[in-house]
Amino acid sequence: MRRFSGFAVAREAMRAHKGWEKQWDNPELKSSYDVIIIGAGGHGLATAYYLAKEHGITNVAVLEKGWLGGGNTGRNTTIIRSNYLFDESAGLYNHAVKLWEGLSQDLNYNVMFSQRGVMMMAHNVHDVQVFKRHVHANRLNGVDNEWLTPEQAKEYCPPLDISKSARYPVRGAALQRKGGTARHDAVAWGYARAAAARGVHIVQNCEVKGIRRGASGEVTGVETSRGFIGAKKVGVVAAGNTSHVMQMADVQMPLESYPLQALVSEPVKPCFPCVVMSNTVHAYISQSDKGELVIGAGTDQYTSYSQTGGLHVIQHTLDAICEIFPIFSRMKMLRSWGGIVDVTPDRSPIIAQTPVEGLYVNCGWGTGGFKATPGSGHVFAHTIANAAPHKFNEGYTMERFTSGRLIDEAAAAAVSH
Amino acid sequence: MLLIHCPYCAEERPETEFAHAGEAHIERSTQMGELTDEGFANFFFYRDNTKGITYERWRHIHGCGRFFNAARDTVSDKFLVTYKAGEPKPDLSEIDNQTKAGAKS
């Protein structure tokens, strides 16, 4: 694989860019692989990349029913942060942030990880209590997160309305300076290119339609729209479609899939310096490198696989955005879209072996898994390679729903993303 | 915004009058205390989450207040039928064909 660099760009500029090669191949399918990953989203591709890079397992296929990165990876608001409350979450997400910090260099692909800071607004006394609980726990977990007064919050994000007369006045904010955003597509492409360069087969337009199991119930391979492909280990990383795929192996999941919508405004000159989230009024906003305001809405209330949702959900989100940022009222919505998010009862993911031998699952990231992409792929690769969890995903089992040992950030904080 | 037929109001009403209430036909055991851990997990946490026709509960919370059930296609978000709480799963074979016939080409 030819390396990307400023010099390479300059060289190619001299010769009409004739020298750029394919970032990944469309390889001939083999009849079997050591490991099959179902789903070429960020998590699936990262898993394949780390299998190859960290565990030397390169006879890997990533099967994707559509185009790689076209799932939630390609439709999320790209907020990255790790200031979670529980030790399990802090461990996992902070692991991811550390990987994010070197990811462009590691992949030789600029994923534009922008540590512009993620600020979470507290609008009432309860929010303040909850956020301070996070700040304290984060400090002792070595995760950066600081408390800001309303004035400090305004200084960090000038468009913010901190007037006392607001319906929900700003009572302060928790700021994670290392949080930020990344270019979502580049993440998928960067992992795909880097994985392909290490020999991983990325097979698009190849839908998995069945999971074949052997005499003692173990996985032997998958049926796809392009025929049967054998593998002793199969990792399901299908996000919103996980229940559907796992059903193929007769495994029911503690998951529900909801539409989650987002929108972008028309592009404008830089006017918004960081990421702001407000759970009380339900708004998430940042400005992309291209200039659009990227805004996340809430989930629609019903389960769906349609990748669309209702206008009223978008309206509620914009109500909130214009409430905290009244100057944006004349801005315009350019495009809105939806993804399908798979939500577990405790809103934390499952990254684990399943009751079926050889079948692994990485799912349940709900509305907030983009931020975990490198960490998730890294620990899942470890789990598949060793048939045992990495220390950072030990708690993320399915059994926790039987034992009751949940990792319920939402219950503890009513915070998503 | 979906349009949902409330079987009690006998009328289609806008989604914002309703609250979705999860998968339908999951019965709470009359011997709740006796369930195994797995039995409880199945009852409370595990869901079919069907891609296709799902049976789900809704409450006409800002209308007549009644809980009722619906069969809906989660791929197209189309309702096939709604029916009152306590009624058995309806036979969809006919309804299905009708709706299909409704889509012209």
Add this chain to the structure above:
Amino acid sequence: MAKPLKLERAHPLGDQNFGAPGISITSVRGGYRCSLRVAQSDISAVSNALGVDLPQAPKTSARSANRVAMWLGPDEWLIYDSKANPIDDLKNINALCSAVDVSHRNTAIEAKGPLAAEVINAGCPQDLSLEVFPVGACSRTILGKAEIVLYRAKADTFHIECWRSFAPYVFELLRTAARDQSALAVR
């Protein structure tokens, strides 16, 4: 000993009203309401006691003198009486029912005028054409971010019930919509 006090009912909106060409929005003071739940078997007994036949078709109401019985659900009615508390007629009734005095829980606002339906449609997603929501129709529904009970008293007159703490919101939304609709109508 109790001081002989004469306490007046305080309406949550005080004396607010708003008028613009084609529409007036007025707070309705006082009034009595009862949230009524009745078993199918006892509907006629309760109807007799109330002096109004509880309607049994969705979205309909029945009226006698100052009293309106509004169908809200299959076993639920809201009884509104502008003069007397209906609960008094149900105190000693021997029927399978639940009658709860909610005179103070709810408050009422009237929207009147040719633009009334359009004004309410600023926040209410139901079809309020006379065809679909005729005179006498009633329904629990939503108005913006509040829940209301809507009753069409006349072609151009709606009686809107909401919980008292939502009244300022409901009134303000109607007032704002009335301003807009009136302005738009005479463009």
Add this chain to the structure above:
Amino acid sequence: MNAPVSIQPNRIPGKGRLSAADPLRFTFDGKTLPALKGDTVASALIANDIHLVGRSFKYHRPRGIVSAGSEEPNALLGIQRDVARHTPNIRATVQEVYDGLEATSQNRWPSLKYDIGEINDIASPLLSAGFYYKTFMWPRKAWDKVYEPFIRKAAGLGKAPVHKDPDHYSSQHEHCDVLILGGGIAGLSAALAAAKNGARVIICDEQATFGGALHFDSDVTVDGMDGFSWAQKVTAELAAMDNARVLLRTTAFGYYAQNYVALIERVTEHLSAPRADLPRERLWEVRAKKVIIATGSIERHMVFANNDRPGILLASAARTYLNHYGVGVGKNVGVYTANDSAYAAAFDLKEAGINIPAIVDVRDNPNEELLAKASALGIRVLTGHGVMAAGGKLRVSSMSVAPVNGGANEVIAVDSIIMSGGWTPSVHMFSQSRGKVTYDADKSRFVPGVYAQDCVSIGACNGTDNLSATIDEAIAAGEDAARAVRHNAKQSATAINATGGEAWEGTLIGAAPGAEAGKVVKAFVDFQNDVTAKDIRLAVQEGFHSIEHVKRFTTNGMATDQGKLSNMHGLAIAAEALGKDLPEVGLTTFRAPYTPVTFGALVSHSKGTLFEPTRKTPMHDSEVAIGAVFEDVGSWKRAWYYPKTGEDMHAAVNRECKTARTNVGMFDASTLGKIEVVGPDAAEFLNLIYTNPFLKLGVGKLRYGIMCREDGFIYDDGVVARIAEDRFHVTTTTGGAPRVLNMMEDYLQTEFPHMKVWLTSTSEQWAVIAVQGPKSRDIVSPFVEGIDLSTEALPHMSMAEGTICGVPTRLMRMSFTGEMGFEINVPADYGRAVWDTLYQAVEEAGGCAYGTEAMHVLRAEKGYIIVGQDTDGTVTPYDAGLGWAVGKKKTDFVGIRGLKRPDLVAEGRRQLVGLKSVDGRSVLEEGAQIVDDPNQPMPMKMIGWVSSSYWSGNAQKPIAMALIEDGFNLMGKKLYVPMANEVIEVEVCKAVFVDEEGGRLHG
């Protein structure tokens, strides 16, 4: 203001439909220019011979006006009415001129003509598609400090507003039988047919006047009049009908499930001095039984070198400027086409006196009739030729023409080029409805295929080219829709006769000759995002084979016009590079909105006081009058504390707490949820809902109850009063009220439907005044009638009905402070008067009102929990030290099984205990974490956290509650709270800090 028309060099007297009698003025980049009423900013600029209006996104290339409609990719301006009314990225082709309008060009510095950013155009070989993914990676630190700020600075087009929007917006739900999107000949004909057959009809069009293509198509006559006049006549006819609503300047932007279509109406943006009461825009949320899509088609540009030079426009646009606005796009206009429609435009221009040096047609054999007419008009036609490049920079100055199959170039001087690559049916709304398009290979276009909703497409958007076929299709659609909805309406036939409007043949999608693969030219596919044909090919070369990848790698179709012109070209170029057929490659997804929609309009009323209801208790104003500071609890405003002059929060709370313990305090508890549970099975029902036993609760008695979800975690708590055998008054937390009622209804309706119980929310029926403290009885009793308040008659945790101040009350002897106290429920309309009366007595007795903060302290002094503060969704009743409230003998209640799960009965769970600061001074911070060993390295093992913490004036020390692993077994143990700058030593204790025996409760 009366600028003579003559100083508009391109305004052609006698042409168009605007009147010279209605002059206006506007400014462009500070320069005042004349215009006519009815002009768009674009038509007025062109009238003034201004084509250069902006700079492109990436390369900062000079750009002009391309279209005459909402598909415009280039002419985006900042429009400003006053300082606070600045709106970026407005399409000049849509914005109507009003007197005094101020327009500014965007994305240029220092000026439109001399733009520093132009360097990017020179550097453009470096800035190929996706270049930023390949570079800016070293040194790593430079990304944050250098590269990213640089990229960002270049981003965006216009400037975001910096002032709060002074305008207001309106919205409305609307229902109809037939909604018609688009008011061209198809839409109007359908509307007429539907309305005449009794249907409730709404027809909308995004333009300022109805007529669609009739604005420009001078060949069409309908019912004996010219097409445009006919459209106006029909519009008026429809507007006069009771059952039809006609919406101008109204764009259908979103087609959602079940025929829910969102429209946006621009109400004031064309007015010079709009009335203040008019909303700027109005959102229509329409639910239609039938939708008729009549959105027409959009002409495509030609993809050739430097096709973005100002002065190069779509042929139909030039024709619109001429025939509708009376404006010539130039004096010497070249024509470049693959389609017949450009001929019609050329003929019209020629007949209006504009020189047409040549029509360049890539086709070898265009329609004979057209050739004949061209020759009759003396227009030179070069068939089988292409424009290899446009010359000029700030304005096109020439076209370089050569035979398609190779040969010498001829340079033809022009001051404008009009072009047509054929027409793309506008299937946006159809596709948004989730319909599937099919490919019409004959005409290289996608047309509606499989419908997903109850709608139908007609006219040009349906691929119907022929005018009479369009009319037939439209009338049939209108009649069918009406009859399907209105079976009984009187039937009425509609007849419309039209002439002209023959189908325009010919199409070219993808790169035009000269811009083929291998040619290093800038032939723009997507003008706004600066995507060239070569960028698309590069994407394919780099392995981006899905059209969705091509889109995202090149950003083709992602600009504010959402690829209305570019998508088909991009697709064709990609397909060619891939060696595939178009339909195999496929279209990207159409998404709402059709054109960008103002946030404010989507928000509409929901801002300021209407953002969300603000709920206030009946006593609110009295509390304001005595100086209360409020806090938000859910949607409620609750009195937080009542500072006296000079007091800060701390002082006020200390005083309030002390007064309540030593004298008497009054508290507004009205926000508590209340549910009346009535029916013969009421007790049994509550017995299932709460963990506590309820069957034996006596009439007139109260019981504190805990409610779990099935998973065994605490969901809510409250006090339950038995009013009668079959009637209970249940209270919930303030925030929990709606969800508790919903959960109860759920169980009642779906799990225990056999039970004869009804639930009614009475939260707002009752105002609740808590009077607490040693003097509480003395304060209350003078006002009460019919209730014996003595402890014997009304002991702690009992209630009675009677009157207070002459109004009915449910009076409860209970306490959340640990003091003797009463909670007085009165009908809400009397709440304020009763409060005022009692307050006067309290004040006279030296008592005071206390707020939620003091309430929190008082209850914490007693170790009473607050659900949601001392518990979160991970705490069981046992964890909270409330195991006594779980009915051990019960065979069922909600949560019974969840509570028995392995992890919930495991050793070492976090349990709620009290904490003392060892130094006797330090008030812990709520949320602070607790460790066993403060000297361990990071990450530290945290064993618990502080859930409540206050300075207790009554105990004269800090008090706290905390959830700590195995806390119940750690009494007396020293633990540590590591703060940022210090470590606080604490000791675990029982969570009762005042009156451990509880004697005070009993008075």
